[in-house]
Amino acid sequence: MTAVRSLIIRTTLVAGTLDILAAFLMQLASHVSPVRVLQAIASGWLGPAAFSGGVPAAALGLVSHFLLMAALVAVYVVFVAGRALARQQPLLCGVLTGIGMYVFMNAVVLPLSRIAFHPNYSMMPVLIGLVVHILCVGMPIAFMARGGQGARVAQTV
Template sequence: MTPLARCSPALFAWLLCGTLDIVYAMLWSVLAGGSVGGMLRGVAKGPFGDGAGDWGLGGALAGLATHYAIMGAMVAAWFAAVRQLPALARQPWWLSGTLYGLALYLVMNALVLPLRFDTPFPPADLVKGAVALFPHIVFVGWPLAWLTRKDNR
């Protein structure tokens, strides 16, 4: 365990999950023919409006900050849930992490994105839906559940 993980588990989880998730998004953006900057400016459009897409480096940095702010809320919600429901941390990490990742996916893709960008849910393209579900489970839910697991190592 790293010194940061021992000192501040929530901070470590936030940095780990946030970094895993954004690296995935960056790679996926490039593989899909886009750019990292364009993807980050797209994230910035959520809270800052469509004009953020024209902000250049500033828009990309705003998108990165937005991403980590959202990830902070996701991590904080998990730590609060584990504190309120300690049995959650005693479940198999892969199960509780999968369920939490699925819940995050549903909040983001069935609520937040349709309200802000009028995106359809469920997505018409199931591959795009799976691409969006994967990181919520593997890069957020699983690491959080692994880091907070109790008696199920």
Template structure:
């Protein structure tokens, strides 16, 4: 009587092993971490927001407007800040602005910063065509400020309701130019920092 031949090794199932040997533990892939953590994403979102053109225009306008009006408060003393702001509002209200109290001064303040933001938009849009404006803010800013001074005194003020003024003395002309140089410098420097030197 012949014994049955043993099965070939290849026919044995791969997972056939003695019961005494434990099954090898299954390897599970470790969960992948997001390359960008939540704080990193938030920081990136803030950076993207701060580098956007609308935000850059707004902050550059506020910086330039603040530099200009604070300089005016100093160089036009003993006139009070309220009177200086009323003179800005006189572009809308004429001579009545100087009798308008704090309301007229508030109108002048809002108008001043609105004009500053408009010029900041012009600067940033121009920098899109000429990136050197953002790369060289210490040069472009003062030049832009002087151009703004010319535009305001040659076009904007004469077309407004502001009372007619006498021709400025050499000293007042120099002080006015200084205020606008600081305006342009603060505006251009802020825009350059916000946009990373490129528009």
């Protein structure tokens, strides 16, 4: 396995796990089970039928979540990680990556999916979404991909 592929896999597992755990915890306050959260993700493919799809739909949601995360991590690793700014300012890059991924998910992915998407742009849900994406997605990606690994990635592309 190449160093780049290994970096993408490790980073995907960390950021993807933190992100989905944050989603589970936030939804538990509303008494929504993790299976239902994963079915909601699967509804991007299946529409409302995902909610009656049981564990197979939840599994599709989990796989979809990690595949999308892997694609986003790969873009970061290939196009950003080797740059001087990414190596020298991982905190800034983590914040910007988290914000960028939040915007991408809400402005592109969700509207193009089959999810019954009703955006809530009131202050608190947006702030919570941004904080989760910065801390659970952007920061792990930026810090795991920085430094010598990022430089090697840039040289192999």
